[in-house]
Amino acid sequence: MIWHHTGWSNDGKIYNPVDGKACQEFDKRYPEFTNEPRNVRLGLAADGFNPFGNMNQSYSMWPIILTMYNTPPWLCMKESSFMLTLLIPDLKSPTKDIDVFLKPLVEELKMLLDEGVQMRDAATNTIFTMCATLLWTINDYPASSSLSGWSGQELKHNQDAMHVQTNVSKSFVGTLLKNENSKDTQKAREDLENWHIRDNLWLQKNNNKINQPHPNYSFKPIDRERLCEFIKGVKLPDGFGSNFKNKVLPNDSNIIWLKSHDYHILMQRLQPIGVRVVLPTNALTAIIDLCTFFKKICAWTLDVKDMYCLSSRKKVVPECTNELKALTHGPLNAFSYTACIVHGVRFVVYFRELRRTTQNSGGFTLGEDGTPFYGQLAKIIQLNYLSGYSVVLFHCKWFNTSGKRRSVEKNGIVAIDISREWYVGNAWYDGDLYILAAQVKQVFYIQDPSRNGNNWRVMEDVHN
Known part of the structure; x- marks a missing residue:
């Protein structure tokens, strides 16, 4: 319950709303609330859906869910942490009448903010007064319009990015x-003409019939x-x-x-x-x-200094400090595997996934001089040492992207030529066949449809 009070980011990045400017401004504005770290910070999520959509029946169901930001990110977004406070059923969306449904919840939130309730801290076995505040709402644009009528100007509305x-x-x-979701409709073309925008996209009338023009981007x-x-x-x-x-x-x-x-x-x-x-x-x-x-x-981590750049390509340092003594004695034995999980990511060797509908063998890392290495996993080897220590190594087959026209980066998209796949002989990577599993970032490769031939692939990260 006090993670938000002790789990601040100290590297200039946002991992949790507590690292954001909104929470920091709230702390400065309401120091009495902030001084008690066990006080609860809430977010309200609201949206409507039709539970009978597959039966073509018009109906609206609006769940109102509270989530708590006191807990760490891996807990506060779990279903078990959600609080379903209201379920608003109706034949249509509540829109302007939503304040009637929300009134009991609003009254309780006011009471929790102004007066608080007596609670027992199970960790310290002490009684304290717990207060709670609603920091913001999370919704799409239509729901934001409905919620803005009761929340006032001080409550922030966050758009649901997903x-x-x-x-x-x-x-x-x-x-x-x-298809049926297309925005290139007759009404859209008429709007362009009414606003005198993009005259090459206006509708054309031939023999009293309306025809779509053939714009350059058709x-x-x-x-x-x-x-x-x-x-x-x-x-x-x-x-x-x-x-x-x-x-x-x-x-x-x-x-x-x-x-x-x-x-x-x-x-x-x-x-x-x-x-x-x-x-x-x-x-x-x-x-x-x-x-x-x-x-x-939508990235897991946002950089405060540059919100439009991902914080990727972190330098990986092998975790061997505590194992140095065991490593000096050399490995006791070694085992080979065809799959493993590293930091929650599943890797599978290339030959095993040939008949699978998924790919988990792609790998990427940076050399000491910043050279990008793109490849696929060939072997997984675990070396076991004294005192129960072990090291997992990946034997990777790197694509030969040296030279001209074998690797292209444009608009943030990296495409590589894999025609020299499994390059052997005087390979440019002969000294780097094996790499620590912790140093490999999983990627996957997609056929590049913008280039002729089947040798070009686009590299995509598994995680942002």
Whole structure:
């Protein structure tokens, strides 16, 4: 309950809301509340959904959930930590009437802030007065409009990044594939004409019939099929995302049955790569920047100094200080494996995943001189030493990206030529076949559809 009071970040990065400016400003403004670290800080999440959507029945269900930020990040976002305070059912959204439903909750929150309640601290077996405050709400734009009527100006409204990202990705993919989610509609074209914007996209009337013009960025049927074929062929690591192969229609004309996490993967990982085969160069930068924006704000860690840059490529230091004595005696034995888990990430050797629908063998690391190494895992070896110490080594087959035109980075997307896969002989990496497992960052490779041939792959990180 007092983690937020002791778990501050000291490296200039945001790991938890307690590291953000909003919480720090609150602490300065209300020092009496802050002086008692056991006081509770809450966030309110609200959104509506239709529980009978698959039955085509109009109905609205609004859960109002409180989450507590006193606990560390890995606990406060677990379902077991959520408090379902209200469940608002109705034939339509509560909109302006939501204050009627929220009034009992608001009254209780006021009481907890002004008066508090007597609580017993199980750790110290003492009685204290616990207060609570609602720091902000978490919702999408329609819910924010409904909630703003009762919350006042001081309460912050935070937009649910995942929800907004899902809507943007759904609209973008729908427009690319020209399905029911497309925003390129007759009404949208009429709005452009009414506002005198982009006259080359206005509707044209021929023989009293309205026809869509053929703008420069229109997508030909072959591009639509190629985009679906690209998405269908992607193999993701275990637990990272869905199998998109089963979500593309047999004729490669549409993508169906996508959930929020699917759109999350599409927006941040696949769209920046796939759009390069259906969009001209002058449109790519804007789309890739949009995808990169969502990738950064959804990252596990944000850099305070530069909110638009990920804090990646950290220097990895082998953890061998306490094991040095055992290491000097040499290994007692060694074992070889085909899979292992390192820091919660599952790695599988390359030959084992050939018949799998997922890929977990991709690896990336930086050399001492900053040279990027991209490769795939060939062997996993565990060396056991005295006193129960052990070291896990990865035998990696690095792609030969030295020389010109074998590695390209543009718009934040790294593409490599794997034509010299499993390069042997006088290999440029002969002295670096083995590497500590802790030094490898898992990546996966996606076929680059913007280049001719099958030798080019786009490298994607598993974690931001």
